[in-house]
Amino acid sequence: MMIKAYRQKLEQALQELDLDIDFTVLGDTSTNLYAGAHYPTSTPFLIAAISQKDGQGRCGRCFESTAGGAYFTLQFLAGKDFAPDKYTITAAVAVANTLCNLPIKLKWPNDIYIEGKKLGGILCTSKQYADKVLINCGIGININNKVSIDGTTQLGKYTSVWQPPTLVASVVKNYLELLDLHKSEILTLYKQYSNVLGKKIKVISSGGEYIATAKDITSGGILIVEKDGGLQHLFSGDVSLLPVEDA
Numbered sequence: 001m002m003i004k005a006y007r008q009k010l011e012q013a014l015q016e017l018d019l020d021i022d023f024t025v026l027g028d029t030s031t032n033l034y035a036g037a038h039y040p041t042s043t044p045f046l047i048a049a050i051s052q053k054d055g056q057g058r059c060g061r062c063f064e065s066t067a068g069g070a071y072f073t074l075q076f077l078a079g080k081d082f083a084p085d086k087y088t089i090t091a092a093v094a095v096a097n098t099l100c101n102l103p104i105k106l107k108w109p110n111d112i113y114i115e116g117k118k119l120g121g122i123l124c125t126s127k128q129y130a131d132k133v134l135i136n137c138g139i140g141i142n143i144n145n146k147v148s149i150d151g152t153t154q155l156g157k158y159t160s161v162w163q164p165p166t167l168v169a170s171v172v173k174n175y176l177e178l179l180d181l182h183k184s185e186i187l188t189l190y191k192q193y194s195n196v197l198g199k200k201i202k203v204i205s206s207g208g209e210y211i212a213t214a215k216d217i218t219s220g221g222i223l224i225v226e227k228d229g230g231l232q233h234l235f236s237g238d239v240s241l242l243p244v245e246d247a
Contacts, residue, residue: 003025003026010169050071069142070171073137077134079133088109088124091124114158119141211227212226
């Protein structure tokens, strides 16, 4: 799909949802990299891409982003006292709510799963400007794009309803509506979609690699795990579910 055609389809999808939001469409550029280099003329501001040759994942990883998927970043301005974790968990819940007719699950901290396979991911960053903070929340969802990484899948295998522009618009609408809720309400929804709470997981963090049980997620987005009879707070890191025979 060419940029002009994508822009027209996205504009139509936004209008059908009564969303009045400024946006731009990129051809083959990371929406988060673009967001990090451009201060928006208005917020929220939407940046969508047809594909991303330099898609960003967590910890400097590359996020596979061939044409046919939904890749976009929403930019927000907030005061210095903003809660950054709210934007991440809200993005995750917005995706899950949009696809609520499917068995969508959320893997802490920012992965979107369906039937045990990764469907997409979220990467939120922030940058300070004087007395304001610019939040860039990037979301990538596989739809009909080519995926080659083990353990990943495409939305197109489960439904033919969505195309990139319509999915982008619908997630944006859900995102903006959810931001009006108190963070505790969003966290409750996030926990309901979680695929790790109450389960044995493998944790890879700065503290090493170990097996634990995921117990809870705090209001600050911190994962509480039980290891060797004690509770630990996981601020960052990678977690994965153990196979049933190992749990």
